[in-house]
Amino acid sequence: MEISDFTELILGLPNDLGLGCLTRLPNSSHRVAIRVCHQWQCLFESDKFYNHRKKTGQTRKLACLVQAHDQPKQEGERKPSDSVSPSYNIIVFDPVASSKGKLVLIGGWDPVSYEPMMAVFVYDFCFGRWRKGRDMPEKRSFFAIGLDPMTMERDKCEGVVVGDELWAVSGYGTERQGMFEGSDEVLNFGSG
Amino acid sequence: MAKTPEPKRTISLKPCDGDVIEVSPMIAKQMQTIQSFIEDDSFIATTTIIPLPNVTAFQLSKIIDYLNYHSNSKAVADNVKESTKKFDEEFLKELEHDKLKELLHAANYLNVKEVLDFLCQAVADLIQDKSVKFVRKFFGVVNDYSVEEEEDIRRTHAWAFEGVEED
Incomplete structure (x- = not known):
């Protein structure tokens, strides 16, 4: 849906003015805006709107501090995602440049058992919510990628998220300290 | 060489509910709708009165106030910034919700970018x-x-x- 397809975003205001007001809403208010009506939800969750905000200079750079915490199992309280808590030592990728408003948390350690985890969590800034991605095929505590099986060890490789895919670029095998490779591998974490 | 001062002339605007309001060409220029009137060949600054059937005297004077203040305070010194902020706050204080929306309409009709930007931001701030x-x-x-x-x-x-x- 194109942005120009939205009509009467704000009753009685020409559409470009309505859009002008909504574009200036800070990211923190989007969670309220999507509950106002279907049309607003559609607008605030669309890539086009994000691009429009970006183009008009209304997007802000966000620094994210991600912290795992044990969540008490209380009646009526809902966890951000399924039943798995995000874990320690998660790897965070530049959410804006590489994956269009998504923050991807991969692997790490379980905060209680200190077991390495296979979980992949994705936070979508447009929707303002967490979802669980498809688990990595292998447990990884520091950064790694779980191709099944990964063709080689990749210490200190660069992780880049493109759409629903995670690319592990370069890196070196543990035995070949510092001898960086020119190759890459990819993991699709799309469906949870 | 001494410049000869330009003859002082103002643009006459007639809101829908009040007397003619005179504005300087510099202010008028920022209203795109007025600008297109001025550029018209048949426009004679000294005699032509531009009717504004969609704008009230209150709205017109608010917009002119805003433009006047902001065109006089383009400097970026801290104390100017501070007083500009104060001016903007006072400016919005006089506008209840409906008035704010109506002023947006008027600014849209006159097509004053600076005021439109300011008011859209004010609406966004209000609902934040x-x-x-x-x-x-x-x-x-x-x-x-x-x-x-x-x-x-x-x-x-x-x-x-x-x-x-x-x-």
Whole structure:
């Protein structure tokens, strides 16, 4: 849906003015805006709107501090995602440049058992919510990628998220300290 | 070489509900709608009165006030910034919700970019951190969610509503 397809975003205001007001809403208010009506939800969750905000200079750079915490199992309280808590030592990728408003948390350690985890969590800034991605095929505590099986060890490789895919670029095998490779591998974490 | 001062001339604007208001060409220029009048060949600054059937005297004078203040305070010194902020706050204080929307209409009709930007931001600031109900009421948006849908979306985002005004 194109942005120009939205009509009467704000009753009685020409559409470009309505859009002008909504574009200036800070990211923190989007969670309220999507509950106002279907049309607003559609607008605030669309890539086009994000691009429009970006183009008009209304997007802000966000620094994210991600912290795992044990969540008490209380009646009526809902966890951000399924039943798995995000874990320690998660790897965070530049959410804006590489994956269009998504923050991807991969692997790490379980905060209680200190077991390495296979979980992949994705936070979508447009929707303002967490979802669980498809688990990595292998447990990884520091950064790694779980191709099944990964063709080689990749210490200190660069992780880049493109759409629903995670690319592990370069890196070196543990035995070949510092001898960086020119190759890459990819993991699709799309469906949870 | 000494410059000869330009002959002083003003542009006459007639709002829908009051007397003619004179503005300097510099202010008039910032109103695109007026600018197109001025550029018309048949326009004679000294005699032509531009009728503004969609703008009230109150709205016109608010817009002129804003432009006057801001065109005189382009400097970026801290004390100027401070007083500009104060001016902007005072400016908005006089505008209740409906008046703010109506002023947006007037600024849109006159096509004054600076005022439009300012007012759109003011609307955004006003609804920031307000409840969904407030936003709906302010904008006259009809709630088209079913009870189930509302509950569902609320649950999905439940953790995100800390710090937001309760409905």
